[in-house]
Amino acid sequence: MNDMTPTREQRTAALEGMGCKRKRVEDIRFTQGKGNYVDDVKLPGMLHGDFVRSPHAHARVKAIKADEALKVPGVLAVITAETLKTVNLAWMPTLAGDVQMVLADGKVLFQNQEVAFVVATDRYAADDGINKVEVEYEPLPPLIDPFKAMDHNAPVLREDLADKTTGAHGPRKHHNHIFEWTVGDKDLTDAAFRKAEVTIKEMISYHRTHPSPLETCQCVCSFDKVKGELTIWGTFQAPHVIRTVVSLIAKLPEQKIHVIAPDIGGGFGNKVGAYPGYICAAVASIVTGKPVKWVEDRIENLTATSFARDYHMTTEVAATKEGKVTGLRVHVLADHGAFDACADPSKWPAGFFNIVTGSYDFPTAHLVVDGVYTNKAPGGVAYRCSFRVTEAAYCIERAMDILAQKLGMDPAELRLKNFIKPEQFPYHSALGWEYDSGDYHTAMRKMMETTDYAALRKEQASRRAAFKRGETREIMGLGVSFFTEIVGAGPSKNCDILGIAMFDSCEIRMHPTGAGIARMGTKSQGQGHETTWAQIIATEIGIPADNIQVEEGNTDTAPYGLGTYGSRSTPVAGAAIAMAARKIKAKAQMIAAYKLEVHEDDLEFDIDGFRVKGLPEKFMSMKDICWAAYNSVPPGMEPGLEAVSYYDPPNMTYPFGAYLCVMDIDVDTGVYKVRRFYALDDCGTRINPMIIEGQVHGGLTEAFAIAMGQEIRYDDTGNVVTGSFMDFFMPTAVETPHWETDFTVTPSPHHPIGAKGVGESPNVGGVPAFSNAVNDAFSFLGSTHIQMPHDFWRNWKAAKNLGAVA
Amino acid sequence: MIPGPFSYHRPASLADAVKLLADLGDDARPLAGGHSLVPMMKLRLATPAHLVDLHDVADLKGIRHYGSTIVIGAMTTQHELLVSGEIRQSLPILQEAAALIADPQVRYRGTIGGNVANGDPGNDMPALMMVLGANFRLSGPGGEREVAASEFYQGAYFTALEPGEILTSISIPVPPAGHGYAYEKLKRKVGDYATAAAAVVLTMAGGKVATCAIGLTNLHETPLLATDAANAVIGTSLDAATLKQAAAAAEAIMAPAADTRGPVEYRKHVGGIMVMRALQRAAGRAV
Structure with a gap:
């Protein structure tokens, strides 16, 4: 060996594998405006479609007159439900087992519902045409308040279901009822409450909001009449699922459908489902024989494509006087809007809301979820969270604070007292989950030590005293949140979408020069998969990450996968990547053994190649093995070096974290200041710490927005009053607090690389931290629970109701 | 979010701009920065047939x-x-x-x-x-x-x-040298209109307010001059009672609309707070 020989550290660093803060390779094009998004797709002769939308929340459609619109120069067609009926596409299935109108069929059920699709030679002509379509409506009484949905005299919303007493998830109790979902032991839980020394009960609402990605939903559909093939470029988080759905509902053979998800400008759950725009653009292309583009504007995105949350959770906790929890009872009223377009795995009408026992050792629990229809946009999707997990985390984290207040205990101490203990993992929860791993006490104590929680509580006590003496008009709140996520949907025993098990996949093909391409069934929308997926392969097979090209989103080339949402990419596809890489490595080992003339058992993997045990100078690099794979494989072995893996995870993964928010609120204006926000995340093995930090920053910013003002609000007649970024709170860098991040590492025992997923943790854990801070600030004035969102005027209203403002 | 058709004009002189607007009549709108008009056009709440761009004048x-x-x-x-x-x-x-x-x-x-x-x-x-x-x-x-x-x-x-x-x-x-001034604007975020805002220009003499004018933004269908509130502080040293009196006088003329920024009651209340804070800050600046 001479001085030029790289050290082991240098060889490892050269790979830029797992644990490396590798810079995001996709940012080279994104930061230079060189990304290729759906709206960048421009095809010869391409037409543009746009929607006539309903101004009413609930109305009968008496007539649609298109004559004047068709006279507008450039307008070629006006598609209505009657047109779609000729191809049996007036309605489409939803992921939740419901059906949804593609275009208004007889009536409209929410404001901005799609009524007709105008196809024109350009975007301007399409909009001119929209303004000339005359729709005659007969307004019907709107149903906006979900608590009135099941009143005996509530208007009938879904006439198509009028005589159906059973839905996709069992019996329907009322004409506006969708499903009832029950989990847990009712008798045992009722008994726990009868025996309880202390109980709390609170209706905790998680208001309706929206994922609002930077890029709205859009597609270009191009039907080739000669080949009978349909190509769709679209903003899809799950392109393969879209291909299957299109095949099933349009009755086109699946091999004749090509779905391409190019660069995507954020999804956050908004781009999981199928929307009328996709169907109409496809039908318009089939009808006209030309490519048709549909691009939503911001108002359409906020008011018509899938919302999130709208869960109203009546929550009861039973406990001992010492603060040991003994039972949990939750009833959820779930407002799904006009159609149940919830993007959940098939058997889970309320997603994984049964994670609601959180991080605590509840001996028993009982959960009932009732889904109802209202005259609002359909949904709801998992907005940067696993299915309904942010609702569950908010529910239990608020409830624990309310219990602490009732017991006169510190909320952090109450949590420490009730945490599932490290030795209890794998832990079976009262509502049916098996938590894979966790060390909650360590994470919580690290948070408390790092932030000097005790000193903050002391400061709060003295500031409260000062407030009572009239020396300040500011109140201080500490928001503690300790969340457990459930991600990585999911094991085929639990999860499917439209009958397809929720595995994910990876195919790796190594080239002769030691480079390779890897394709997955997932689809990055900004998560940085091109960077992190290559890092997993780099560490697994010893080829530099820079030499691995990652490609996702083209259903013709990528192996079938269920897509990216619910923090499932790393737990599921990340595992498939490691497993595919291990297949490559196994074949590489055989080739190396042949070339080094030893038995393969005599070889050991050493960073970037195989070495003969005991003979360190006998080494063959992976780069050289790749070359050999194409010219001198052992007799009987097929040449080439590629592998594919479809990974069906044995369990979910359970990331967790401890967050603290320190907030000051001016009672005279309701204006708040987030003085400090500390977020400790445990996502198991960390693939790229820089990307994790970025994910946490993004998720916390969304959590901040949701808790502090972001909402989709309707007035009493069903008009959306927050339909643009003027009123829908989208914080800028100016409003966004500074984030402090931290971590512990508790690997998942069942995942090939121990990773758990992190993208959604900060949204799940962040919302309760902010809300608990506001509630904690006001608690000394006598309040137990103030509903979100906590925007300025509502904070002032709370202060006024509590007598703190004249 | 797509405007209707319109013709675009770009006159090079004030005379040409005035003539164009007179000739084109009600169908024409002058275009300056466009930050109010263009969004209205994109929503088709405004549909001028002609835009007269003033940037070359x-x-x-x-x-x-x-x-x-x-x-x-x-x-x-x-x-x-x-x-x-x-x-x-x-x-x-x-x-x-x-x-x-x-x-x-x-x-x-x-x-x-x-x-x-x-x-x-x-x-x-x-x-x-x-x-x-x-x-x-x-x-x-x-x-x-x-x-x-x-x-x-x-x-x-x-x-x-x-x-x-x-x-x-x-x-x-030009206000006198040494005048105090402040614009207190409560808004939800960057880019938002005021939930309530107050502008104050005042002069001080011997620790007391000598002259004062108070203006209010977005608290009525027009901007307001809060004359009674301003009169209430002249001759005072802006003690707590006077500030409250000024806020009350200002609130008396406010008639904001309820919107997503808050109900009427809130917007008036914070309007009063903005007046008090603007007065204090302006006085602190006056020499």
Whole structure:
């Protein structure tokens, strides 16, 4: 060996594998405006479609007159439900087992519902045409308040279901009822409450909001009449699922459908489902024989494509006087809007809301979820969270604070007292989950030590005293949140979408020069998969990450996968990547053994190649093995070096974290200041710490927005009053607090690389931290629970109701 | 979010602009920075058949000092106000307010003329114009005339502008040296209109308020001059009781609409708080 020989550290660093803060390779094009998004797709002769939308929340459609619109120069067609009926596409299935109108069929059920699709030679002509379509409506009484949905005299919303007493998830109790979902032991839980020394009960609402990605939903559909093939470029988080759905509902053979998800400008759950725009653009292309583009504007995105949350959770906790929890009872009223377009795995009408026992050792629990229809946009999707997990985390984290207040205990101490203990993992929860791993006490104590929680509580006590003496008009709140996520949907025993098990996949093909391409069934929308997926392969097979090209989103080339949402990419596809890489490595080992003339058992993997045990100078690099794979494989072995893996995870993964928010609120204006926000995340093995930090920053910013003002609000007649970024709170860098991040590492025992997923943790854990801070600030004035969102005027209203403002 | 069809005109002189607007009549709208008009057009709430872009009219630009008056051309951008030494020296409250308007991109394009002439109750500059005693020079088919800012605003989007008239410049008497000023604006986020805002210009003598003017933004369908509130503080040292009295007097003339910024009760309450805070901050600055 001479001085030029790289050290082991240098060889490892050269790979830029797992644990490396590798810079995001996709940012080279994104930061230079060189990304290729759906709206960048421009095809010869391409037409543009746009929607006539309903101004009413609930109305009968008496007539649609298109004559004047068709006279507008450039307008070629006006598609209505009657047109779609000729191809049996007036309605489409939803992921939740419901059906949804593609275009208004007889009536409209929410404001901005799609009524007709105008196809024109350009975007301007399409909009001119929209303004000339005359729709005659007969307004019907709107149903906006979900608590009135099941009143005996509530208007009938879904006439198509009028005589159906059973839905996709069992019996329907009322004409506006969708499903009832029950989990847990009712008798045992009722008994726990009868025996309880202390109980709390609170209706905790998680208001309706929206994922609002930077890029709205859009597609270009191009039907080739000669080949009978349909190509769709679209903003899809799950392109393969879209291909299957299109095949099933349009009755086109699946091999004749090509779905391409190019660069995507954020999804956050908004781009999981199928929307009328996709169907109409496809039908318009089939009808006209030309490519048709549909691009939503911001108002359409906020008011018509899938919302999130709208869960109203009546929550009861039973406990001992010492603060040991003994039972949990939750009833959820779930407002799904006009159609149940919830993007959940098939058997889970309320997603994984049964994670609601959180991080605590509840001996028993009982959960009932009732889904109802209202005259609002359909949904709801998992907005940067696993299915309904942010609702569950908010529910239990608020409830624990309310219990602490009732017991006169510190909320952090109450949590420490009730945490599932490290030795209890794998832990079976009262509502049916098996938590894979966790060390909650360590994470919580690290948070408390790092932030000097005790000193903050002391400061709060003295500031409260000062407030009572009239020396300040500011109140201080500490928001503690300790969340457990459930991600990585999911094991085929639990999860499917439209009958397809929720595995994910990876195919790796190594080239002769030691480079390779890897394709997955997932689809990055900004998560940085091109960077992190290559890092997993780099560490697994010893080829530099820079030499691995990652490609996702083209259903013709990528192996079938269920897509990216619910923090499932790393737990599921990340595992498939490691497993595919291990297949490559196994074949590489055989080739190396042949070339080094030893038995393969005599070889050991050493960073970037195989070495003969005991003979360190006998080494063959992976780069050289790749070359050999194409010219001198052992007799009987097929040449080439590629592998594919479809990974069906044995369990979910359970990331967790401890967050603290320190907030000051001016009672005279309701204006708040987030003085400090500390977020400790445990996502198991960390693939790229820089990307994790970025994910946490993004998720916390969304959590901040949701808790502090972001909402989709309707007035009493069903008009959306927050339909643009003027009123829908989208914080800028100016409003966004500074984030402090931290971590512990508790690997998942069942995942090939121990990773758990992190993208959604900060949204799940962040919302309760902010809300608990506001509630904690006001608690000394006598309040137990103030509903979100906590925007300025509502904070002032709370202060006024509590007598703190004249 | 796609505007309807329109014709675009770009006259090179004030005379040509006035003639075009007179000839085209009600179907034409002058275009300055476009930050109110263009979004309205994209929503098709405004559908002018003709836009008369004023960007090439050199006479409408610039900031000049004539004796004790500053004259600001209507097409002067908010950014130009923010970087002007003249404004910093003589009318610092304009810089304080301009910095609170939207974001830098908007301020590079948005003009003071558009801000004051559009009649949008959410715009920040009109209340300042009233507090500073500004006069607006208007040019139209009938020639030129001046209207005081305090006489200009008639209702939401209704002003003293006659059909075919455009605002050409704003004259503002320079407040006395050592005056105190403050613009207190409560908003939900960058880019938002005020939930409530108050502008104060005052002078102090011997620890007491000598002169005072108070303006209110977005608390009525027009900007307001809170005269009773201002009178309530003259001769006082702005003690707590006086501040409350001024806030109450200001609240008495407020009539904001309930919107997503909050109910009427809240917007009036914080309007009063903005008045108190602006008075205190202005007094702290006065010498």
